[in-house]
Amino acid sequence: xxxxxxxxxxxxxxxxxxxxxxxxxxxxxxxxxxxxxxxxxxxxxxxxxxxxxxxxxxxxxxxxxxxxxxxxxxxxxxxxxxxxxxxxxxxxxxxxxxxxxxxxxxxxxxxxxxxxxxxxxxxxxxxxxxxxxxxxxxxxxxxxxxxxxxxxxxxxxxxxxxxxxxxxxxxxx
Numbered sequence: 001x002x003x004x005x006x007x008x009x010x011x012x013x014x015x016x017x018x019x020x021x022x023x024x025x026x027x028x029x030x031x032x033x034x035x036x037x038x039x040x041x042x043x044x045x046x047x048x049x050x051x052x053x054x055x056x057x058x059x060x061x062x063x064x065x066x067x068x069x070x071x072x073x074x075x076x077x078x079x080x081x082x083x084x085x086x087x088x089x090x091x092x093x094x095x096x097x098x099x100x101x102x103x104x105x106x107x108x109x110x111x112x113x114x115x116x117x118x119x120x121x122x123x124x125x126x127x128x129x130x131x132x133x134x135x136x137x138x139x140x141x142x143x144x145x146x147x148x149x150x151x152x153x154x155x156x157x158x159x160x161x162x163x164x165x166x167x168x169x170x171x172x173x
Contacts, residue, residue, distance in 0.1 A: 026082070029074075029086065029089065030070055030074055031073075032089055033089075034057050044088045045084035046080065049076055050076045057070075102172070103168075106167040109123065109167050110167055113167075114139070138162060138166050141162070144159070146160075
């Protein structure tokens with residue numbers, strides 16, 4: 001055994017290229033965060049330093065300064081909850097699987113709640129924390145604007161859209 005033998009086999013070595021790819025991925029994720037409204041950013045698991053950096057970026061005009069600032073945001077994100085941030089970004093991105101899954105599930109529940117009477121009990125069984133009065137008011141209003149023919153597709157009226165939006169909010173909780 002010589003002095004060059006490494007006894008630390010459990011250390012995972014990462015190439016410089018891999019580190020650069022990760023850095024660019026975090027910078028791209030940070031750039032996507034810059035385009036999101038402050039009210040929606042509140043739902044993201046962001047630390048105070050990252051929120052301050054995002055706010056600071058709104059004042060930067062120079063391209064080179066913005067490039068450096070994105071590198072700084074990427075550096076801050078290394079210690080952040082990347083999976084949580086990515087999950088929230090996916091919820092907002094219409095091309096992501098998570099967004100489509102939530103959308104399809106919400107449309108399924110809307111159709112079921114409007115067309116069948118027993119769906120209320122199933123909803124409360126699945127989501128027991130639902131405010132029952134609000135739920136019943138929204139569902140009743142959506143049912144009123146539907147055609148009398150049960151085979152007809154769901155009419156996309158104001159209350160039906162409101163029900164769909166409310167269901168999406170409940171599914172995100």
